[in-house]
Amino acid sequence: MSSTPVNYDKTKSFLIDTTKCTGCRGCQVACKQWNQLKAENTTFFSGEGYQNPPLMSEYTFTRVKFKDYQKDGQNEFAFYKEMCMHCNEPACASVCPVGAFVKTPEGPVVYDAGRCIGCRFCMIACPFGIPKYEWSKAFPLVRKCTGCFSRIKEGMQPACVTACPTAISYGSRADMIKEAEKRLKNRPDRYQQTIYGKDEAGGTSIFYLTEQPLDELGFKPVTQRSLPSYTWQALRLVPGIFLTVGGGLSLLSWFTHRKERIRQEEAFKNSKVQPETTVEETREDQP
Amino acid sequence: MTAAARIIINEIKGYHNFLKFMIGLVVMGALATMARFIFGLGVTTNLNDVYPWGLWISFDVVTAVPLAAGAFTLGAIVHCFHIKKLEPLVRPAIVTGFLGYSLVCVGLLLDLGQPQRAWHTMVYWNIHSPMFEVSMCIMAYTTVLFLEFLSPVCEKFGYHVPLRVLRWLEMPLVIGAAAISTLHQSSLGTFFLIAVDKLHALWYNPLLPLLFWMSAIFTGISIIILEATMVHRYLGQPDESELLEVLTKILPWTLGAYLIVKLAATALLSHGPLYDRPSLLTLFLAELIIGIIIPMFMFMKKAYREDDRMQLRGASLVIAGVVLNRFNVSMFGMEQADQAIYYPSIIESLVTIGIIAAHVLFFVLLAKYFPIFEHHPETVDYSLPDHAHSMTAAHEHSHASGSESVH
Ligand code: SF4
Ligand code: SF4
Numbered sequence: 006m007s008s009t010p011v012n013y014d015k016t017k018s019f020l021i022d023t024t025k026c027t028g029c030r031g032c033q034v035a036c037k038q039w040n041q042l043k044a045e046n047t048t049f050f051s052g053e054g055y056q057n058p059p060l061m062s063e064y065t066f067t068r069v070k071f072k073d074y075q076k077d078g079q080n081e082f083a084f085y086k087e088m089c090m091h092c093n094e095p096a097c098a099s100v101c102p103v104g105a106f107v108k109t110p111e112g113p114v115v116y117d118a119g120r121c122i123g124c125r126f127c128m129i130a131c132p133f134g135i136p137k138y139e140w141s142k143a144f145p146l147v148r149k150c151t152g153c154f155s156r157i158k159e160g161m162q163p164a165c166v167t168a169c170p171t172a173i174s175y176g177s178r179a180d181m182i183k184e185a186e187k188r189l190k191n192r193p194d195r196y197q198q199t200i201y202g203k204d205e206a207g208g209t210s211i212f213y214l215t216e217q218p219l220d221e222l223g224f225k226p227v228t229q230r231s232l233p234s235y236t237w238q239a240l241r242l243v244p245g246i247f248l249t250v251g252g253g254l255s256l257l258s259w260f261t262h263r264k265e266r267i268r269q270e271e272a273f274k275n276s277k278v279q280p281e282t283t284v285e286e287t288r289e290d291q292p
Numbered sequence: 293m294t295a296a297a298r299i300i301i302n303e304i305k306g307y308h309n310f311l312k313f314m315i316g317l318v319v320m321g322a323l324a325t326m327a328r329f330i331f332g333l334g335v336t337t338n339l340n341d342v343y344p345w346g347l348w349i350s351f352d353v354v355t356a357v358p359l360a361a362g363a364f365t366l367g368a369i370v371h372c373f374h375i376k377k378l379e380p381l382v383r384p385a386i387v388t389g390f391l392g393y394s395l396v397c398v399g400l401l402l403d404l405g406q407p408q409r410a411w412h413t414m415v416y417w418n419i420h421s422p423m424f425e426v427s428m429c430i431m432a433y434t435t436v437l438f439l440e441f442l443s444p445v446c447e448k449f450g451y452h453v454p455l456r457v458l459r460w461l462e463m464p465l466v467i468g469a470a471a472i473s474t475l476h477q478s479s480l481g482t483f484f485l486i487a488v489d490k491l492h493a494l495w496y497n498p499l500l501p502l503l504f505w506m507s508a509i510f511t512g513i514s515i516i517i518l519e520a521t522m523v524h525r526y527l528g529q530p531d532e533s534e535l536l537e538v539l540t541k542i543l544p545w546t547l548g549a550y551l552i553v554k555l556a557a558t559a560l561l562s563h564g565p566l567y568d569r570p571s572l573l574t575l576f577l578a579e580l581i582i583g584i585i586i587p588m589f590m591f592m593k594k595a596y597r598e599d600d601r602m603q604l605r606g607a608s609l610v611i612a613g614v615v616l617n618r619f620n621v622s623m624f625g626m627e628q629a630d631q632a633i634y635y636p637s638i639i640e641s642l643v644t645i646g647i648i649a650a651h652v653l654f655f656v657l658l659a660k661y662f663p664i665f666e667h668h669p670e671t672v673d674y675s676l677p678d679h680a681h682s683m684t685a686a687h688e689h690s691h692a693s694g695s696e697s698v699h
C-alpha cells in the first residue's frame with residue numbers, strides 16, 4: 006500500500022503446527038473466556054466431523070477446523086485453528102472508508118468500534134473471510150480476533166497461545182519463520198514443504214505447518230500479492246483523472262464556445278448594431 | 293392547517309391511479325424500512341456472514357449510480373461538446389439525476405449498520421478506500437445536482453437573482469459534474485478489485501473501473517432516451533425523437549468501444565479459468581449480447597435510429613444489459629460454487645421497489661408542478677426585474693448569494 010516497504014520481522018506472529026494439534030479446542034474456549042463472548046447454541050455434526058461450532062461468528066473469533074481423511078486404510082483426523090491472519094498489509098484496513106482497522110506496529114490488526122459505520126466492506130475484502138457482523142443487532146458492528154492486543158501490550162501472550170498445550174508457538178515474525186523452516190528441514194517426511202501465511206496475501210502473522218496438502222485441509226488458495234495493491238493501482242490515478250477530465254473538458258468548452266463567440270461578434274458587425282456596453286458574460290453560451 | 297391538508301388530500305384524490313399505486317409502493321417501502329431499523333438487519337434481510345452485501349448494495353447503489361448517469365453525460369455533450377440543440381433534454385436529465393442520487397444516499401444509509409455515523413466518512417479519511425472516495429463523490433455530486441436542480445425551482449417562483457448566479461455557475465457545475473462522475477462511476481468498479489479470488493474471472497480484471505465508467509456513459513444516454521420517450525407517451529410532452537436520434541448516433545460508438553475493451557480485458561488480463569461455471573458463462577454472454585451487441589447493431593441502422601419505437605427498445609436493451617452486468621459483478625460473480633444461493637428477503641425487495649417507485653413518483657410530481665419540460669433557454673428571462681436594477685453592480689454578487697441561501 007505505502008511506497009516504503011515496512012519491515013515486519015519484529016511483529017508478533019503465531020506458528021501453528023497442525024501436526025502437533027490434538028484438537029482439544031482449548032484455544033477456542035480460552036478465546037471466548039478472555040473476550041467474554043457468548044456461548045452459541047450449536048448441534049454436533051452440523052459442520053465437518055467433530056467441528057463445532059460449524060462457523061466462526063460474532064461470538065466465535067477462532068475455531069478448530071476438523072478434517073477426516075484416510076491414510077493407509079486408517080481413519081485419520083487433521084485439525085487446524087482458524088483465526089484472523091493479521092496480515093502485513095490488511096485488505097480490511099485498506100477498504101474501510103473510515104479507517105476503523107489499523108495494523109499496529111506490534112503486529113495485531115485491531116478494530117476501532119467507535120469509528121465503524123457498518124458498511125461491511127471489510128467482510129467483502131478479507132481474503133480469509135474473518136470479519137463477522139453482529140447480525141442479531143439493529144445497529145450492528147463488526148467483530149473479529151483482536152490478536153489479544155490488550156494482553157500483548159502488557160507483555161502477556163494471547164489467551165489462545167497460553168491455553169494451547171502443544172501446537173502454537175508465539176514470537177517475532179522472523180523467529181517464527183526461522184523455526185518453521187528448521188522444522189521443515191529436520192523432518193521433511195512429516196511436513197508439506199510450505200509455510201501457509203508466509204507469503205499469502207502479501208504475508209501474514211499466522212503461519213501454518215501441515216502434513217496434508219493445504220487444499221485438502223480446506224485452506225483457501227490466496228494470492229501472494231498484498232491485496233491493497235490491487236485497488237491502489239486504480240485509486241492512485243484518481244487525482245490525475247480528476248484533473249485530466251476537468252481540464253480537458255474546460256479546454257474543450259473554451260474552444261467550442263469560442264467559435265460561437267466569434268460567430269456572434271460577426272453577426273453583430275454585420276447587422277451594424279452597436280453591441281451594448283454591458284454585454285453579459287453569461288449570455289455567451291446562449292444560442 | 294386543516295384547510296391546507298384538505299387541499300393536499302383533494303389534490304392527491306385527483307391523481308391518476310398509477311400515481312396512487314406508486315404512492316402505495318412508497319408507503320410499503322417506508323414501512324419495510326422501519327421494520328429494518330426496529331428488528332435489525334439480520335432478521336429482516338437474507339444477508340449473513342457469507343453474503344454481507346445483497347440487493348441493497350447491488351441495486352440501490354452499484355446499479356442505481358450508472359442509471360443516474362444521464363445528467364453528467366448529457367451535460368458534457370451539450371455544454372462541452374457544444375451540441376446545443378439537445379438542450380431541452382438537459383433539465384429532465386438533471387431532475388432524474390438528482391432524484392437518483394438522493395435515493396442512492398437513502399439506499400446506502402439503510403444498508404449501513406450505523407447510519408447515524410455516516411458523517412464519519414468526512415472526518416476519518418482513508419484515501420486507500422474506494423468506498424471513501426465514492427461516498428465523498430456522491431455527496432459532492434448530489435450537491436452539484438441540487439444546485440443545477442435549483443434552476444427550475446427558481447424559475448417557478450420567479451427568483452431572478454439566484455437564477456443569474458446559477459446561470460453563471462452553469463459551466464463550472466457541468467465540468468465539475470463530469471469530473472466527479474468519472475471518478476465515482478469508475479471507483480464503483482474499484483470496489484470489486486479487492487475481491488481477488490472471489491469475483492469470478494469473467495468479470496475480475498484490472499480494467500473493471502474503466503469498464504464501469506464507459507458503461508455509465510452509454511447507460512446515461514440510454515436512460516435519457518427511455519425517459520424522454522416515456523414522458524412523451526405518458527405525460528403528453530412534445531415528441532423529442534429527432535433530438536434522440538442524435539444520441540442514438542453516439543451509442544454504437546460507445547457500445548463498440550466498450551465491447552472491445554471488455555473482450556480484450558477478459559481475454560488478456562484476467563486470471564483463472566473462464567469457462568468452469570456454465571451458469572456464470574451464460575450470464576456473461578447474456579449481458580454482452582442483450583446489452584451491447586444487439587443494441588449496437590440496431591443503432592448502426594439509420595432506419596432504427598429514426599424510429600422512436602426502436603429507439604425505446606434499443607435503449608431498454610442497453611439498460612437491461614447494464615443492470616445484469618452490475619448484478620453479475622456485485623452478486624452472481626461473487627458467489628462461490630459451493631455456497632448457498634442468496635436471494636433477497638421480502639423486506640429487502642419491498643424497500644428496493646419502494647425506492648424505484650419513489651423515483652417515478654417524485655419525477656412525475658416535479659414534472660407536474662415545476663417547469664422542467666417547458667424549458668427553452670432562449671425564452672427564459674434572466675435579466676433583473678426593474679426593482680433590482682437599483683442595486684449597484686458591486687453589490688450584486690453578495691446580494692445574489694445571500695438571497696439564494698434565504699430561499
Ligand atoms: S485476515 Fe482478514 S481480517 Fe484479518 S487482518 Fe487479514 S484482511 Fe484483515
Ligand atoms: S464495516 Fe466498519 S470496519 Fe468494516 S469496512 Fe465498513 S466501516 Fe470499516
Ligand code: SF4
Pocket residue numbers: 035036037039040066067088149150151152153163164165166
Ligand atoms: S489472539 Fe486472542 S482474540 Fe485472537 S483467537 Fe487468540 S485468544 Fe482469540
